[in-house]
Amino acid sequence: AQSVTQLDSQVPVFEEAPVELRCNYSSSVSVYLFWYVQYPNQGLQLLLKYLSGSTLVKGINGFEAEFNKSQTSFHLRKPSVHISDTAEYFCAVSVLKAAGNKLTFGGGTRVLVKP
Amino acid sequence: DAGVTQSPTHLIKTRGQQVTLRCSPKSGHDTVSWYQQALGQGPQFIFQYYEEEERQRGNFPDRFSGHQFPNYSSELNVNALLLGDSALYLCASSLTQNTYEQYFGPGTRLTVT
Numbered sequence: 045a046q047s048v049t050q051l052d053s054q055v056p057v058f059e060e061a062p063v064e065l066r067c068n069y070s071s072s073v074s075v076y077l078f079w080y081v082q083y084p085n086q087g088l089q090l091l092l093k094y095l096s097g098s099t100l101v102k103g104i105n106g107f108e109a110e111f112n113k114s115q116t117s118f119h120l121r122k123p124s125v126h127i128s129d130t131a132e133y134f135c136a137v138s139v140l141k142a143a144g145n146k147l148t149f150g151g152g153t154r155v156l157v158k159p
Numbered sequence: 160d161a162g163v164t165q166s167p168t169h170l171i172k173t174r175g176q177q178v179t180l181r182c183s184p185k186s187g188h189d190t191v192s193w194y195q196q197a198l199g200q201g202p203q204f205i206f207q208y209y210e211e212e213e214r215q216r217g218n219f220p221d222r223f224s225g226h227q228f229p230n231y232s233s234e235l236n237v238n239a240l241l242l243g244d245s246a247l248y249l250c251a252s253s254l255t256q257n258t259y260e261q262y263f264g265p266g267t268r269l270t271v272t
Contacts, residue, residue, distance in 0.1 A: 086266075087163070087266050088202070088251075090262075136201075144207050144256055145253055147192075147202070147204065149203070152200070
């Protein structure tokens with residue numbers, strides 16, 4: 045079984061400051077890794093994904109994440125946040141080559157961008 | 160191109176009742192998954208449908224059941240509702256059963272009183 049831990053439940057940050065959201069996972073097999081964003085009263089939108097190759101992946105809206113296999117981490121970063129980045133962010137994993145592609149999510153990190 | 164659509168948007172039910180939620184996948188997608196997101200938590204996988212059959216199931220009781228139709232749309236049924244079933248129910252579709260990327264709908268907010 046897989047599990048995902050998001051170490052911070054809430055992250056307040058000032059506009060134009062950098063932000064890092066931490067994600068650690070546990071799995072006995074190789075996984076795909078994802079970050080999703082959920083704006084208030086909306087569904088989930090994919091920010092970025094790691095499947096293979098370069099451990100630094102870039103996504104939409106200026107976000108990037110780095111996969112660290114030895115530390116089983118997939119932290120999300122943005123160098124300069126905007127008010128519009130206020131949302132909840134979810135890290136998720138999916139098992140490679142499984143029959144089916146279910147996602148296992150972390151508990152989420154709520155980002156509040158202050159002016 | 161319409162994305163994933165869900166209906167209804169909101170629903171209020173009483174304990175013990177039954178509810179049916181509906182989902183239409185993104186055009187061209189044949190696999191539908193359902194997730195339950197309780198307030199303040201991450202989504203939890205309920206089950207996945209492909210070729211009109213349940214292919215994967217999470218740790219949910221048999222009160223949760225589903226169906227997939229030939230046009231790939233799907234229903235989630237919950238019987239004997241409990242207060243703890245109050246949540247946002249998210250539907251996600253993917254191109255195939257083994258495609259990594261899932262597209263989510265806006266969800267159905269179910270409140271059980």
